[in-house]
Amino acid sequence: MIVDLKNARVLVVGASGGIGSATADAFEAAGARVERPGHNALDITDDASVEAFFAARGPFDHVVVAAARTRTGSVGTLAVADAQASMNSKFFGAYRVARAARINDGGSLTLVSGFLSRRPSASSVLQGAINAGLEALVRGLALERAPVRVNAVSPGLIDTPLHAGMTEADRQAMFDRVAAHVPARRVGKAEDVAHAILFVSTNPFVTGSTVTVDGGGTIAA
Numbered sequence: 001m002i003v004d005l006k007n008a009r010v011l012v013v014g015a016s017g018g019i020g021s022a023t024a025d026a027f028e029a030a031g032a033r034v035e036r037p038g039h040n041a042l043d044i045t046d047d048a049s050v051e052a053f054f055a056a057r058g059p060f061d062h063v064v065v066a067a068a069r070t071r072t073g074s075v076g077t078l079a080v081a082d083a084q085a086s087m088n089s090k091f092f093g094a095y096r097v098a099r100a101a102r103i104n105d106g107g108s109l110t111l112v113s114g115f116l117s118r119r120p121s122a123s124s125v126l127q128g129a130i131n132a133g134l135e136a137l138v139r140g141l142a143l144e145r146a147p148v149r150v151n152a153v154s155p156g157l158i159d160t161p162l163h164a165g166m167t168e169a170d171r172q173a174m175f176d177r178v179a180a181h182v183p184a185r186r187v188g189k190a191e192d193v194a195h196a197i198l199f200v201s202t203n204p205f206v207t208g209s210t211v212t213v214d215g216g217g218t219i220a221a
């Protein structure tokens with residue numbers, strides 16, 4: 001039986017972002033009570049902030065980590081300090097939440113990784129490594145935290161504010177290029193990813209899994 005979300009206590013970390021916001025909305029539409037802490041209430045790069053946030057709260061039924069800030073660049077050009085800061089945000093941010101969050105038995109923790117874990121890009125090698133780390137983390141955590149279920153959802157290119165730093169022309173050119181290349185023939189929407197996050201959160205037989213939502217980007221020639 002699908003886990004009922006009516007009145008479930010849900011935390012979405014990164015709910016001001018594209019994927020996090022769509023996920024929080026989808027949980028609410030299913031009847032859940034959703035907490036959407038801002039950056040200042042829960043900073044995933046700060047041990048004390050994460051620990052204080054969870055210490056002040058009771059257990060959640062479902063926790064989603066859709067927060068991260070990473071720098072893109074080839075291994076040869078990205079400064080080691082920037083690479084470490086990216087790892088500290090996306091990998092250790094999720095790690096800190098996984099470590100501190102109290103989650104009820106039968107509940108779930110879902111991390112957001114990314115398809116570069118399996119489809120590397122020469123200009124985003126670090127992102128692929130971080131995502132692969134997260135996907136390995138959920139497989140281990142699913143054992144450690146059982147009967148809490150732990151999964152990852154791995155998006156391809158999704159139209160979110162993550163890409164707002166590019167010029168409109170560059171962003172559109174990237175979206176057009178990817179849409180022409182992937183079997184789904186479009187880029188993803190945040191709601192596509194939110195749908196998968198609700199699936200892994202509510203299916204009681206899914207744990208230790210990574211669900212890919214990439215329009216077929218991983219298998220595209």
Ligand SMILES: NC(=O)c1ccc[n+]([C@@H]2O[C@H](COP(=O)([O-])OP(=O)(O)OC[C@H]3O[C@@H](n4cnc5c(N)ncnc54)[C@H](OP(=O)(O)O)[C@@H]3O)[C@@H](O)[C@H]2O)c1
Nearest residue numbers: 014016017018019039043044067068114157158160161162
């Ligand atoms: N969009 C894509 O194409 C794509 C593809 C593959 C994987 N992903 C992954 O999906 C996840 C969500 O991406 P998105 O596209 O939704 O990104 P987004 O729109 O840029 O949102 C990022 C979110 O992370 C939050 N955040 C950043 N640093 C934080 C910190 N130190 N503490 C707490 N919150 C922090 C931001 O909050 P503020 O607004 O307060 O900074 C924002 O809510 C990320 O892990 C990203 O790598 C995205």
